[in-house]
Amino acid sequence: MTAEATVTITIRSEASSIGVLPAMWAVLMRDLQGAFRQRQDLLNPLLFFVMVVSLFPLGVSPAPAFLKEAGGGILWVAALLSVLLSLDHLFRHDYDDGTLEQLVLQPQPLFLLLLAKTLGHWVVTALPLVLLTPLLGVMMQLEGSSIAVLCLTLLIGTPVLSLIGSIGAALTLGLRSAGVLLSLLIIPLYIPVLIFGTGTVTAAADGAAVSAYMALMGAFLVLALTLAPFASAAALRISLSNS
Amino acid sequence: MSEPLLQVVNLQCERDGRLLFRDLSFSILPGTLTRVEGSNGTGKTTLLRILAGLNDSYSGEVMWRGQPRAWQREEFLRNLLYIGHRPGIKPLLTPLENLRALMAGRQQTDDQTLWRALEGTGLGGFQDVPSRNLSAGQQRRVALARLLISEEPLWVLDEAFTAIDHAGVAAIEELLVQRAHRGGAVVVTTHHNLQLPDMGRITLGGVADDR
Numbered sequence: 001m002t003a004e005a006t007v008t009i010t011i012r013s014e015a016s017s018i019g020v021l022p023a024m025w026a027v028l029m030r031d032l033q034g035a036f037r038q039r040q041d042l043l044n045p046l047l048f049f050v051m052v053v054s055l056f057p058l059g060v061s062p063a064p065a066f067l068k069e070a071g072g073g074i075l076w077v078a079a080l081l082s083v084l085l086s087l088d089h090l091f092r093h094d095y096d097d098g099t100l101e102q103l104v105l106q107p108q109p110l111f112l113l114l115l116a117k118t119l120g121h122w123v124v125t126a127l128p129l130v131l132l133t134p135l136l137g138v139m140m141q142l143e144g145s146s147i148a149v150l151c152l153t154l155l156i157g158t159p160v161l162s163l164i165g166s167i168g169a170a171l172t173l174g175l176r177s178a179g180v181l182l183s184l185l186i187i188p189l190y191i192p193v194l195i196f197g198t199g200t201v202t203a204a205a206d207g208a209a210v211s212a213y214m215a216l217m218g219a220f221l222v223l224a225l226t227l228a229p230f231a232s233a234a235a236l237r238i239s240l241s242n243s
Numbered sequence: 244m245s246e247p248l249l250q251v252v253n254l255q256c257e258r259d260g261r262l263l264f265r266d267l268s269f270s271i272l273p274g275t276l277t278r279v280e281g282s283n284g285t286g287k288t289t290l291l292r293i294l295a296g297l298n299d300s301y302s303g304e305v306m307w308r309g310q311p312r313a314w315q316r317e318e319f320l321r322n323l324l325y326i327g328h329r330p331g332i333k334p335l336l337t338p339l340e341n342l343r344a345l346m347a348g349r350q351q352t353d354d355q356t357l358w359r360a361l362e363g364t365g366l367g368g369f370q371d372v373p374s375r376n377l378s379a380g381q382q383r384r385v386a387l388a389r390l391l392i393s394e395e396p397l398w399v400l401d402e403a404f405t406a407i408d409h410a411g412v413a414a415i416e417e418l419l420v421q422r423a424h425r426g427g428a429v430v431v432t433t434h435h436n437l438q439l440p441d442m443g444r445i446t447l448g449g450v451a452d453d454r
Contacts, residue, residue, distance in 0.1 A: 241298045
């Protein structure tokens with residue numbers, strides 16, 4: 001092995017470093033690339049989502065009145081559980097193969113890199129659910145306007161779920177069986193999102209104005225975007241310190 | 244004597260109620276090779292993780308070029324290359340993609356440079372094979388390819404040569420010596436019998452537990 005002749009060893013200043021955006025892009029791309037190499041893993045949250053939703057008409061009642069009433073809530077709960085189930089994978093593989101250490105040691109702010117990572121996780125786990133929702137909405141006898149509102153709330157709400165979840169996933173990283181603890185930590189924080197998400201759909205079904213609800217959902221998203229990456233970066237440092 | 248890159252002052256670390264080391268002070272100068280020694284469980288990895296900034300549960304001071312490291316974390320990280328027990332290779336990605344992802348946040352490299360680095364580690368022809376199909380030693384070589392193109396002045400290598408064959412280790416020894424000649428600083432732990440001239444040693448183990 002011989003080093004490249006062009007390699008220069010000097011103290012590297014800010015000018016010679018890579019910007020934050022290209023670094024975030026690289027993190028996102030690597031995660032997406034990895035996810036699309038293992039497509040069956042992509043199907044898992046989606047299958048879970050479809051199964052939970054389609055069991056309700058079978059298990060409770062196929063009456064259109066019931067489905068119309070409960071459909072929005074069922075879809076929201078199924079999406080929430082689906083996101084929750086996939087959370088453990090957010091950092092676990094990277095932790096096991098050492099890429100997480102390298103991520104923490106990158107000379108960019110860690111919270112921004114984690115934001116990119118969480119975005120990648122959302123794109124492969126939650127975005128497909130949102131895209132499938134119109135179909136399942138029709139199955140649940142929801143009206144067109146309700147379905148549109150439902151999709152919009154999920155589009156705003158699932159990133160919040162992923163972002164909050166990233167804190168829990170980072171905190172429980174060092175534990176061998178993190179599943180139960182992760183759920184216990186995260187579900188209380190999910191409840192406000194769930195309440196307002198389903199509230200919006202109910203309001204839309206009743207023909208009431210939804211803009212206030214939407215504004216609140218938007219506020220959740222802004223809050224999660226600004227605070228969650230900091231919290232998960234701190235949690236990740238602690239978890240790695242103890243490994 | 245040039246200015247030390249990294250200075251450790253009165254470092255003390257406890258793990259699971261056991262004192263690993265205390266009053267540990269040393270400097271890492273540019274152009275030096277330092278080997279951290281000690282039997283299993285004496286805290287070699289812990290010390291290297293502290294040096295790399297991965298482990299924050301210690302008391303004492305770690306200084307980067309004369310200033311506390313905590314004040315200039317990004318500055319420090321720009322100048323550090325750490326390769327640990329776990330090489331940071333994604334099994335689903337090819338060696339080239341892995342190397343590209345590892346370098347992406349650190350320095351501008353084109354694919355041709357990465358390609359040559361992989362060839363330099365003996366992985367020519369394997370660039371497009373998913374890394375999980377490679378042997379443990381080959382996966383390790385993907386991570387070590389970073390050494391060939393790294394501009395960072397400080398290297399911290401924790402057992403980075405496991406699963407590498409004899410010829411490979413000899414080549415790495417040569418690389419480390421060259422590196423030190425050209426002004427880089429290297430801190431290593433290894434169970435291989437490294438034959439390096441002018442190697443500094445830090446020996447761990449032997450803290451009397453007087454509590």
